[in-house]
Amino acid sequence: MSLLKVEDLRVAFPGRGLRAKPVEVLHGVSLEVGAGETLGLVGESGSGKTTIGRAVLGLVRPSQGEIAFDGRDIARLRPRERRPLAKDIQVVFQDPYTSLNPSLTIGDILAEPLVVQGATARSARARVLKLLDQVGLPSDAAERLPREFSGGQRQRVASARAMAPAPKLIVCDEPVSALDLSTQEKVLDLFIDIQRSTGVAYLFISHDLSVVRHISHRVAVLYRGDLVETGPAAMVTSEPSHPYTQRLLLAAPVADPVLQRERREERRRLGAAA
Structure with a gap:
């Protein structure tokens, strides 16, 4: 099912x-x-x-x-x-910074959903440290604020928050x-x-x-x-059958400038034929 x-x-x-x-x-x-x-x-x-x-x-x-x-x-x-x-059911949004409360430490952000569900402060703390390790952040990250992290690190925090209640x-x-x-x-x-x-x-x-x-x-x-x-x-993603999917595939950038130019021309042709 x-x-x-x-x-x-x-x-x-x-x-x-x-x-x-x-x-x-x-x-x-x-x-x-x-x-x-x-x-x-x-x-x-x-x-x-x-x-x-x-x-x-x-x-x-x-x-x-x-x-x-x-x-x-x-x-x-x-x-x-x-x-x-x-x-x-949890969610991870596009912007990791605006989805994190800037006034709370990372530890408080991760512990909040656990405490709401009835976890004790001690068990929530242990879960937070485990989550930080799971997403590749050091344990001292729990004491820091979201603004102290890079975009990629903040998205790791957002992922840890989504994982906190084990969805x-x-x-x-x-x-x-x-x-x-x-x-x-x-x-x-x-x-x-x-x-x-x-x-x-x-x-x-x-x-x-x-x-x-x-x-x-x-x-x-x-x-x-x-x-x-x-x-x-x-x-x-490699052999799409629908013309729209084909155009999406051709819109994806590639490192080879010659191939990229050919893909753009093919995308224009498909767009004109649609």
Whole structure:
């Protein structure tokens, strides 16, 4: 059985103006994430991929469809009913700095969700030190503030915070797009290591096919609110069948300037033919 199953998900936002009709941004999307699996959800800005993540997190209310987590429909739970799910569903946002309270030490940031769930101060402290070690940060990081860390280190802290309650699923919303390429690779490898050691599943949202290729087992491609292609990561990111996915692949930068120029020309040709 799938850990997360999204069926015919539709989301509409109010239009501008008093008489404007609602604008539907997701048009019946269906996808699944298995336990311990990474599903890469890829598409350009405005495709609706972040809206899917927000719907799974309960931050957006669907206008139609179901979101089943561990066999239970969670699409329309009230805030009080949804609160216990925080232990099992966590999130890592794009900007690691704005998602961390700048006035709290890293130790307090990591301990907070544990204390809320009833952990003692001693057990929370022990868990925090273990988490810091798991994400490759020294134990004295617990006494420091977020501003004392680099972007890559702050994303490690954000990952540790998401892992604190030992969730079953983490929604990763563009978690490496604000980082330089070398730091991106290190953080992606960290996500992979965490998954191997804990069995957590990821819904990994990105606009970059090369990023989702690195981390995903399967890839789903979203275009203007519709799912246009899905399949094993190796196949979708190397031999895509849909023209839009082909354009995404050609948009990914490569080190060879000649090949890069050829890819740009091919992308223009595909765009003109679409």
